Amino acid sequence: VRAAIGIDVGGTKLLACAVDERGRVLSEAYEASPQHRDGLIDALETVTIAVLADLSDAVELIGVGLGLPGLVDRDGVLHETANLHAIDETTIAAELEPRVLAACESTLRVEGRPSIIAENDATCAAAGELAFGEASGIPDAAVITLGTGIGGGLIADGRIVFGGQGFAGEVGHMVVVADGEPCGCGGRGCWEQYASGSAIARFAREAIAAGGLAGVVGEDGTVRAEHVVAAARAGDREAVALLDTASRYLAIGLSNLAEILDPTVFVISGGLSDAEDVFLTPAIAHFGAQRRGAGPRAVEVRRASLGSRAGAIGAGALAFGLLR
Numbered sequence: 001v002r003a004a005i006g007i008d009v010g011g012t013k014l015l016a017c018a019v020d021e022r023g024r025v026l027s028e029a030y031e032a033s034p035q036h037r038d039g040l041i042d043a044l045e046t047v048t049i050a051v052l053a054d055l056s057d058a059v060e061l062i063g064v065g066l067g068l069p070g071l072v073d074r075d076g077v078l079h080e081t082a083n084l085h086a087i088d089e090t091t092i093a094a095e096l097e098p099r100v101l102a103a104c105e106s107t108l109r110v111e112g113r114p115s116i117i118a119e120n121d122a123t124c125a126a127a128g129e130l131a132f133g134e135a136s137g138i139p140d141a142a143v144i145t146l147g148t149g150i151g152g153g154l155i156a157d158g159r160i161v162f163g164g165q166g167f168a169g170e171v172g173h174m175v176v177v178a179d180g181e182p183c184g185c186g187g188r189g190c191w192e193q194y195a196s197g198s199a200i201a202r203f204a205r206e207a208i209a210a211g212g213l214a215g216v217v218g219e220d221g222t223v224r225a226e227h228v229v230a231a232a233r234a235g236d237r238e239a240v241a242l243l244d245t246a247s248r249y250l251a252i253g254l255s256n257l258a259e260i261l262d263p264t265v266f267v268i269s270g271g272l273s274d275a276e277d278v279f280l281t282p283a284i285a286h287f288g289a290q291r292r293g294a295g296p297r298a299v300e301v302r303r304a305s306l307g308s309r310a311g312a313i314g315a316g317a318l319a320f321g322l323l324r
């Protein structure tokens with residue numbers, strides 16, 4: 001069996017999946033995310049060995065793909081990590097390579113001299129949906145990941161768009177409000193400040209400070225998007241209105257992307273895509289209303305199908321050399 005390992009490096013955990021060329025998960029393993037760079041390389045090695053050890057058949061390992069939470073340039077160097085500052089400006093793939101080769105050599109059932117690649121985590125999640133999920137077989141599509149921020153992966157003519165330096169698809173930093181809310185990127189008014197999970201939480205905290213949204217607080221005293229979603233589902237009108245505001249901003253960004261890319265499908269992934277009834281469906285309605293003049297240039301909006309494993313599976317797809 002030919003296999004690739006994809007590792008999704010998140011702020012709290014590393015998820016590794018060994019996948020075959022059809023995207024089937026052959027084995028998987030987790031490790032907690034360390035917060036310093038030497039610990040990260042150790043944890044990547046540990047999770048790689050664990051996923052190799054769990055393979056039931058002998059495999060030829062084609063490659064290892066890393067999905068990293070930051071800007072990854074065309075040389076695999078990580079820049080501007082929002083959640084793992086200690087590993088900024090690190091060539092993780094190069095540092096990991098000798099350790100993975102040693103792990104393969106010490107495991108009798110694994111052959112091959114795998115290549116190691118690194119990509120942005122949202123690009124990997126998009127690659128998973130494009131190679132094996134809801135965007136599979138669609139040559140012009142965009143995968144939008146709604147989580148703490150908004151990530152994107154673009155596909156044109158059947159290939160992922162990487163851009164001149166490798167930074168294409170940073171859709172969360174499209175400006176949708178002039179002089180708007182400050183963003184972690186240094187800009188203002190970015191899309192992810194208005195339509196992500198953290199944006200919904202901010203809207204809710206503002207409403208609570210103004211004396212509204214009485215019931216929208218978690219047991220630990222925090223206010224998160226999931227609390228707003230739960231309140232909206234329970235019929236709280238303020239929560240419904242707040243999600244409608246965020247869904248309107250989601251639609252604005254999708255309309256901008258539709259004008260630029262002319263995709264046939266948008267695939268929506270990430271935690272907020274689960275809020276189909278109170279967030280995604282209103283967003284699709286706003287998107288349709290905004291695009292009424294677009295005539296036959298309809299764009300279908302679908303929910304992602306690979307769930308929380310999209311990043312790891314997509315990193316594996318890129319390690320196979322798919323979508324390039």
Ligand SMILES: [Zn+2]
Binds near residue numbers: 172173186188
């Ligand atoms: Zn920004």
